[in-house]
C-alpha cells in the first residue's frame with residue numbers, strides 16, 4: 856500500500872518560508888501554525904530565532920521542483936496499484952481519518 860500526502864507547491868512554499876529555528880537549542884517554529892509566544896524569540900531559552908538560509912521562497916521552490924521531478928517516476932510506478940493520493944492541505948484530523956479509513960479497510 857502506498858499513501859501519498861499531496862499538497863500544492865504554493866502551500867508548501869508558504870509553510871516552509873514561515874519556518875524559524877532557534878540557533879541555540881534547535882527548536883523549530885512556524886509563524887503560521889506554531890509561532891513563539893514572544894515574536895522572534897525562542898520560548899525555551901530566549902534566543903533570537905533565525906530563518907535557515909535554505910528556507911527562502913526561491914530556494915524552497917527549487918527544492919520542491921526537484922522533489923517533484925524525482926518523485927514523478929515513483930508515482931507513475933505505483934499508479935494503478937494499491938496507491939492512494941490523499942489531499943493533505945486540510946486539517947490533520949481529516950487527513951488522519953482518510954488514512955485510517957484506507958488502512959482499516961485492509962485489516
Ligand SMILES: [Zn+2]
Pocket residue numbers: 877878879880881882897898899900901902
Ligand atoms: Zn531555543
